[in-house]
Amino acid sequence: MTTHPSPRHHPFWTDVARLVQIETRAFIDGDYVPAADGRTFACINPATGAVLGAVAACSIQDVDRAAAAARRSFESGRWSRCDPAVRRRTLIRLADLIEEHRDTLAILETLDTGKLIRDSATLDIPGSADVFRFFGEACDKLLDEAVPVGTGALATITREPVGVVGAVVPWNFPLKMAAWKCAPALAAGNSVILKPAEQSPLTALYLAGLAAEAGIPRGVFNVLPGFGPDAGAPIGLHPDIDCVGFTGSTEVGKLFLGYAGRSNMKRVWLECGGKSAFIVFPDARDLKAAAQAAAAGIFFNQGEICSATSRLFVHEDIRADFTALLLEAARAYMPGDPLDLASGMGAMVSAEQTQRVLSYIETGKSEANLLCGGGRVLAESGGSFIAPTIFADVDPRAVIATEEIFGPVLSIIPFRNEAEVVSLANASIYGLGASVWTSCLDRAVRLSRALHVGSVSVNAVDHVDLRTPFGGVKQSGNGRDLSLHAFEKYLDLKTTWISIGEAAA
Numbered sequence: 001m002t003t004h005p006s007p008r009h010h011p012f013w014t015d016v017a018r019l020v021q022i023e024t025r026a027f028i029d030g031d032y033v034p035a036a037d038g039r040t041f042a043c044i045n046p047a048t049g050a051v052l053g054a055v056a057a058c059s060i061q062d063v064d065r066a067a068a069a070a071r072r073s074f075e076s077g078r079w080s081r082c083d084p085a086v087r088r089r090t091l092i093r094l095a096d097l098i099e100e101h102r103d104t105l106a107i108l109e110t111l112d113t114g115k116l117i118r119d120s121a122t123l124d125i126p127g128s129a130d131v132f133r134f135f136g137e138a139c140d141k142l143l144d145e146a147v148p149v150g151t152g153a154l155a156t157i158t159r160e161p162v163g164v165v166g167a168v169v170p171w172n173f174p175l176k177m178a179a180w181k182c183a184p185a186l187a188a189g190n191s192v193i194l195k196p197a198e199q200s201p202l203t204a205l206y207l208a209g210l211a212a213e214a215g216i217p218r219g220v221f222n223v224l225p226g227f228g229p230d231a232g233a234p235i236g237l238h239p240d241i242d243c244v245g246f247t248g249s250t251e252v253g254k255l256f257l258g259y260a261g262r263s264n265m266k267r268v269w270l271e272c273g274g275k276s277a278f279i280v281f282p283d284a285r286d287l288k289a290a291a292q293a294a295a296a297g298i299f300f301n302q303g304e305i306c307s308a309t310s311r312l313f314v315h316e317d318i319r320a321d322f323t324a325l326l327l328e329a330a331r332a333y334m335p336g337d338p339l340d341l342a343s344g345m346g347a348m349v350s351a352e353q354t355q356r357v358l359s360y361i362e363t364g365k366s367e368a369n370l371l372c373g374g375g376r377v378l379a380e381s382g383g384s385f386i387a388p389t390i391f392a393d394v395d396p397r398a399v400i401a402t403e404e405i406f407g408p409v410l411s412i413i414p415f416r417n418e419a420e421v422v423s424l425a426n427a428s429i430y431g432l433g434a435s436v437w438t439s440c441l442d443r444a445v446r447l448s449r450a451l452h453v454g455s456v457s458v459n460a461v462d463h464v465d466l467r468t469p470f471g472g473v474k475q476s477g478n479g480r481d482l483s484l485h486a487f488e489k490y491l492d493l494k495t496t497w498i499s500i501g502e503a504a505a
């Protein structure tokens with residue numbers, strides 16, 4: 001691997017960064033407000049170490065305020081019982097506003113998380129607008145059911161919003177993860193309390209203003225920045241919050257199951273960690289394309305992706321050739337300034353996450369063969385950058401092959417046959433995604449059935465689409481985001497029986 005180019009800011013994006021106004025207050029009951037106890041925390045740009053602002057550090061009092069406002073708005077029926085066509089128009093207006101404010105949102109996302117501006121501007125922000133548009137468009141087309149129970153009765157199954165929904169999200173795709181939870185919950189008629197991750201609160205706070213401008217009534221959409229134990233736990237434990245949609249680590253996901261059990265048995269939908277497999281057979285029709293996909297599968301977004309294909313299973317017969325192609329493909333991911341359009345990877349989200357990944361890399365050096373990367377780069381920037389790192393000859397039981405690293409670190413594990421690779425791939429506590437490369441149709445179908453995961457991409461990697469569900473099995477979680485199925489998490493079914501009397505003679 002070579003050294004890294006010096007940062008070259010793109011003039012347009014540097015200008016936007018200079019001009020952008022940063023909202024740091026919480027959004028409760030239709031207004032931006034400080035935290036009840038006035039506390040704040042520093043929001044840091046991980047690419048430079050600079051402080052971007054002092055953000056409201058919400059706690060239990062703010063959760064109480066937001067839950068009361070959300071309940072009032074829900075009971076008022078202004079959103080929960082309005083004609084769904086009104087919700088459709090409002091959420092589509094919100095999608096339009098997100099697009100109109102794309103540049104501001106993109107720069108906020110990049111300054112806050114260190115991700116590349118070219119991804120924020122072309123994927124994260126437009127992708128979030130698409131999610132609000134999709135669920136907005138769908139919400140007045142969900143039909144209820146009438147059950148054939150004979151002439152003496154009418155039985156209907158109707159869908160009702162669950163009530164107040166807490167959305168607790170991570171930092172890797174801040175606006176997108178917020179949209180994946182909030183769009184279907186709002187479209188279904190619920191009132192929502194969004195808690196962004198403490199590392200990345202800025203786009204969620206900006207979204208609150210756009211939601212108000214779009215016409216979402218007061219109290220229906222609230223945003224509480226803050227730390228997990230202070231603002232996340234009170235959401236999980238609140239007796240008047242009916243449901244939590246959580247995306248984050250498996251460890252914290254388990255806490256939310258506990259919070260529900262200790263409080264009101266609220267529904268808890270979890271999208272958690274992963275250790276997804278990328279499997280290459282010798283009959284893959286284009287090994288170069290497969291190697292490029294394997295690099296993208298682990299290095300896109302600095303490897304800070306739940307469904308990153310961090311375990312690469314390569315058949316013994318193509319091991320040397322494929323590794324050479326992979327090393328070549330990895331060169332496209334050299335870290336650099338996130339505002340520089342030529343950078344291949346951005347900064348890690350925080351100094352803590354950087355230390356965590358570096359400690360896994362040190363463990364890896366004692367467990368396997370380091371092929372490239374293996375440490376921090378661009379230290380002179382004051383930011384947190386890690387070179388794309390690949391280990392070969394990794395024992396499938398090694399720490400780096402079993403634990404979620406959530407950084408740009410890939411383990412190559414050789415295999416000899418189909419049965420062996422299925423068993424190795426399934427030997428994980430996680431079950432989020434898998435990618436299979438083969439030109440044999442029979443094998444593709446056999447593997448897609450045998451792999452115990454939420455999504456399988458064949459001759460592709462991590463294919464995600466608004467119309468198809470995304471989520472995992474085992475300790476990757478129990479919920480599905482995206483697609484019309486996401487509505488099911490935020491709607492209850494009600495059965496109504498009506499006896500029908502005989503007509504008077």
Ligand code: NAD
Nearest residue numbers: 169170171196197228229232233248249252271272273306
């Ligand atoms: P995290 O679990 O540390 O935090 C997620 C959210 O939970 C944050 O808002 C955080 O403030 C909050 N939280 C933390 N501790 C809490 C506590 N004790 N009580 C209540 N809330 C608490 O996860 P992260 O580091 O922000 O994100 C990385 C993780 O997210 C990875 O494990 C990744 O796989 C997962 N993830 C999963 C998906 C998916 O769809 N399956 C998508 C993106 C990220």
